Amino acid sequence: MSTSSSNHPAKHHAQSLVERVQHEAQETASHTFQAISSFAWLWPIRGLLFSITHPQIILSVRHALLKSLITSAVIFAVLAFFTYVPQMALLAIFTGPLAPIVALLVVGAESLLLISFLARALFLEPALSHVFDATLNARGQGQLVREGKTRGGGGQQGAVARGVQGALVKPLQAFSKDGIVRYVLTLPLNMIPAVGTVLFLLYNGYNGGPGWHARYFQLKGFSKSQRASFVEHRRAEYTAFGMATLLFNFIPIVGLLFSFTNTVGAALWAAELEAQANLIDSQVGGTRSRKNSQT
DSSP states (O other): OHHHHHHHHHHHHHHHHHHHHHHHHHHHHHHHHHHHHTTTTHHHHHHHHHHHHOHHHHHTTHHHHHHHHHHHHHHHHHHIIIIIHHHHHHHHHHHGGGHHHHHHHHHHHHHHHHHHHHHIIIIIHHHHHHHHHHHHHHTTOHHHHHHHHHHTOSTHHHHHHHHHHHGGGGGGTSSOHHHHHHHHHHGGGGGSTTTHHHHHHHHHHHHHGGGGGHHHHHHHTOOHHHHHHHHHTTHHHHHHHHHHHHHHHTSTTTGGGHHHHHHHHHHHHHHHHHHHHHHHHHHHHHHHHHHHHHO
């Protein structure tokens, strides 16, 4: 009697744990479906195509591009030489025949972390900021850029302006302790057969996706609560965008170069969001003016 009664709380706890896991799995599956069906993962591809059809935007930072290519090649070669084979052997235990591909992705992720750490302070920050601004200008959003820069004039606002300039490197999570810890801790997810890499991309895309619009938020002058609300209404889209950018960045050697085209894609998306917001504002303003004229 006492044995059965003591087992009852343990059984109830196990059932609640299973239910919680099932709920989380359902939420994850639903969020993944929403992210994919949002088609926001197309924006990095559009950024690549826009960069090809508007080469002047990327060529305007060609010196940073060359440095990125050299830095990427050197760091990836060193990591591949020393870590690729051991990691592939370890991953073969968990992923079987997929080990060579997964190991390549892991080395790409590791090289991205090191590259972003080295490149940010040297040349990446101003180059990405320039690319974002140039893309907004090309899409007819020059006023947003001018107002954002005017807002960060001097004194305390000057600090805001410097924050605007450095905002675009946040998706790389180079100097963020939380970002580095999260990135490193989730790398072993790639060892899980079939779904491991997807979970890795989903988790880091969920957390890193909004960072690609950090400059847009700064130019808009959003407060912390406004940014949180804006992102929450588009959480699935930002997850999809973040996952796609990670896939591009993981490409060996040229991965860092895609940070520039990903930035173009983020700016294209921001330009469309801004155009939609301006259209809504003009429609609301027109409705109000008509009502005022009638009264």
